[in-house]
Amino acid sequence: MTTPPQNIPGTHLNSAFQPILSLSHQRHVGYEALIRATQTDSGETLTPGEIFARATSATELHALERTIQSMHAQAYNSLPPSGDNPAWLFLNLNQRLIASGEYKETLPKALETAGLAPHQVVIEMLETPGDNQRLADAVSWFREFGCLVALDDFGTGYSNFERLLELTPDLVKLDRSLIQRAVEEHAEGQRRILNNLVALIHEAGSLVVLEGVETEHQALTALDADVDFVQGFFFARPTLVGPQSPPDLGLEPLRQITEKFTEHALEELTQERSFLRPYGQAFLRAAARLEAGTGLHDSCADLIKMPYVQRCYVLNGRGEQVDEHVLPKRCGYSADPATARDRLFAQVPDQRYRPLIDTQGGNWLRRHYYRDACMELRRLKVSRPYRSSTGNHICVTLSIAETPPAESSPYVLCCDLL
Structure with missing residues (x-):
């Protein structure tokens, strides 16, 4: 069953999902919900930023967020099952909603309407300058409510380890710029930085998601960096939910790149043993x-x-x-x-x-x-x-x-x- 698209004045909304894959489990462990929007009259595609820019008041913003959260939660129920293994729903909440505290009303209602439990949800939050206490309070509330919390786009902008240690997120999503720099020519230093960053985040108590993986080279680098989960076009693009949605989206590229990495790693291990013997x-x-x-x-x-x-x-x-x-x-x-x-x-x-x-x-x-x-x-x-x-x-x-x-x-x- 396909969840019907939602509409706001002049706009047609739909949910798309991109799988988040575990390198260890070799399967989906979650799906990030993304907005797909078009102009009702012209069919022109709109970005999420353009959608939220139309909410000129707090009332309009809260109404838009309620619509989007409910739409994503209901569409998540239409995802094809992947055996008996559960998968998280990754939800991005607008920063203005976080600042207002309105999430305490909108999120419970959206999940209740869709019949989802809080433990099925990962809330993605951005680090932004401003009221650090308000962000910490939001993280605390989501945890008490029963959700997991992910710190999004870490490694760029306002990211810092002090904030990471203060918030202790359950997951950290690394910004795509990190993997892009790590695969540049003569970027051995950048690769070591990525590997050490992953190790530090693990030691801080968080799991690591590497997003923006778009090429085979980037996927192999992600495996070598020991990240927990990957997300990106190399594995699967965001897909609208429908009767023809494949349950194994992204799994075949995952299997192939893991096999290639394994062969390379074993060959490298043999060479190292031969050298060190x-x-x-x-x-x-x-x-x-x-x-x-x-x-x-x-x-x-x-x-x-x-x-x-x-x-x-x-x-x-x-x-x-x-x-x-x-x-x-x-x-x-x-x-x-x-x-x-x-x-x-x-x-x-x-x-x-x-x-x-x-x-x-x-x-x-x-x-x-x-x-x-x-x-x-x-x-x-x-x-x-x-x-x-x-x-x-x-x-x-x-x-x-x-x-x-x-x-x-x-x-x-x-x-x-x-």
């Missing part, structure tokens, strides 16, 4: 010699000669670097620590980072490679690539924890690879 083997031999009582320099003599090895060092049970580090000869290593340090400084590729090169006396307790090693003694750990604190480069750290005889706390042998 000799380093891991040499590192474990060095760890065995160190555990047997050989000094750090002699234990790491073979390892330090390998290409891409930057330094080897030992951390104690408090994460503090013990004594000197072992440096490769290409970086100026010699038996005399003072000479080694001078020659190292002289050969630093970027002299601006010279104050960071010497790590003796450092404390790396906060590093994941140290904590991961301490969680599983005698198990080789390989960190994810991260920005080194010793220069302008990305590195990977091998680490392994051992407990010396008669000692209660472990020490951790580490090796940084460029």
Whole structure:
């Protein structure tokens, strides 16, 4: 059954829905409701902004919002079922309505009329300058009413982490500009920013939706960024609800891009394992010699000669670097620590980072490679690539924890690879 289009004076309104897909579940988890409007006399298409601009008073705005919310809620009931799995209805509320507080009347009535429960709805809200308390009050009200809350278009305009932490939204929808920048040529830095942004939002307690995914490259980048949900033309365009509406809208592109990403990721993983295998083997031999009582320099003599090895060092049970580090000869290593340090400084590729090169006396307790090693003694750990604190480069750290005889706390042998 198709929900009949709604009309306001001079305008013909209809609901269109764009699926929101879970990369993990490989299915729809929601649909964003969007307005489709045309002039009654000319058939000219109108944008949502043009529609709301016609509401010149609070009374007209509230009437328009009631019409649109009711229309979307009823049309949602006409969506084709996708098995036994429920899906959220994503609703955008006009910012003027948020400011007035009228949503407390319009939303319950719209859902009641359509027979929808609040837990089926995700309210999308924009960050805008102005009364922060009013926005926080709205988020609190929607939660108490039973809806989920999504912060829309995050990553542009007025977005900031302070607001994110204050509002603690259930979902964060990343602005399309983030994925557009991440796929530009030579945009490795932008891709890392996207990946780290997703990780930070997850740590803040929110799920992540990446909207505006329009190309295969963008879809692969979204998978690599570990976002939870995707939305965009690459998967499906907004579609009017009708008897012929396909229940699997967007699922085939999702399956295909996931398969392509999986093949690429497994191939990349195989290459990484092949590259790291000799380093891991040499590192474990060095760890065995160190555990047997050989000094750090002699234990790491073979390892330090390998290409891409930057330094080897030992951390104690408090994460503090013990004594000197072992440096490769290409970086100026010699038996005399003072000479080694001078020659190292002289050969630093970027002299601006010279104050960071010497790590003796450092404390790396906060590093994941140290904590991961301490969680599983005698198990080789390989960190994810991260920005080194010793220069302008990305590195990977091998680490392994051992407990010396008669000692209660472990020490951790580490090796940084460029």
